[in-house]
Amino acid sequence: MDHDNELGEMIPHTITRYRNHSLKEEQTHVAAEVPLTFEVNDREIATLMCTPSHLKAFACGFLFTSGFIKAADDILGMDLDRKKWRMEIRVRDLMDPDLLGKRVYTSGCGKGVMYTSMMELSGRHPIESSVRIPGEDIIRTMGWLQKCSTLHNTTGGVHSAAVSVNGALPGFHIDDIGRHNAVDKIIGTLLMEGTDCSNIVLATTGRISSEILHKARRLDIPILASRGAPTHQSVLLAEEMGITIAGFVRRTNFAVFTHARRILAR
Known part of the structure; x- marks a missing residue:
């Protein structure tokens, strides 16, 4: 696993605590959040708010679940620019995002994106698993x-x-x-x-x-x-x-x- 988290997953912060009718400063931590842009074969695909860790796994997982790649070895290389929070990715054959269908922005925190055609394709055949x-x-x-x-x-x-x-x-x-x-x-x-x-x-x-x-x-x-x-x-x-x-x-x-x-x- 890659733990690509030089910034740190949490940032120290001073808060003012209200307790029992009094106010007092104390130290705490807040979760780190960065806007990470995926640029694949010189084409900007998406910018997602995320925690700055496991970013290579994130890139691989996002490209796979979005339909841009079929396997991990389709990725030829990844380079992260930490100043711009930009991941430059090289893949064998980039699927044209226009062919993947309309973008659907997903619910919840960290705002993600999927493509309608990939959503449709993913459900065509039921999983046949005997695991219990x-x-x-x-x-x-x-x-x-x-x-x-x-x-x-x-x-x-x-x-x-x-x-x-x-x-x-x-x-x-x-x-x-x-x-x-x-x-x-x-x-x-x-x-x-x-x-x-x-x-x-x-x-x-x-x-x-x-x-x-x-x-x-x-x-x-x-x-x-x-x-x-x-x-x-x-x-x-x-x-x-x-x-x-x-x-x-x-x-x-x-x-x-x-x-x-x-x-x-x-």
Whole structure:
């Protein structure tokens, strides 16, 4: 994994605390946020607000989930200009953005973008995965994810994402101010490491909306889990795509909205 975070994921800041009818200055930290521009084969593709870490994984994941590349090795090189927050990327064959369809700006923090034709293509064929995960493993994974992020625990300003393989605790997590950015960074990492995604659970602290679902579908991820809720559109799409959605994951229970056959009671 790349931890491209020279700026730092959080910035010190002095605040004034109101408590018990008094005011007092104290030190805290806020989550860092930068506008990162992706320039691919000398063509500007998008500028996204993000946390300045795992930026190579972010570029790979974004280009893949947006349909610009088909695999990590389609990327020939990446250079980051930290003064301008510009990532210059070279790929084998750049898909013309005009051919990918209309841009759809995604919901939530960190404002992302997807392309309508890629959204349509991602759902054409249902996932055929025989993986089955004990419900307790979903709960353990989400509990781990909620405790592992120093950035979230310190600033409260980011979302976290991780992957569990065959129900095991995740080996890493990634934070970002945007929940879809965190997912792109996870997907980029999986692509660059050549991970088999047929038996993984993608866990996220943010709600599961349709754009998150489309991103997971691009990599044939069979199970999505979140402490938050899915949207009605993501539930409808997950039924068609063959993806299992587990929402409202708590210490003792969660709700399976689609394809419950993949969740084992014991």
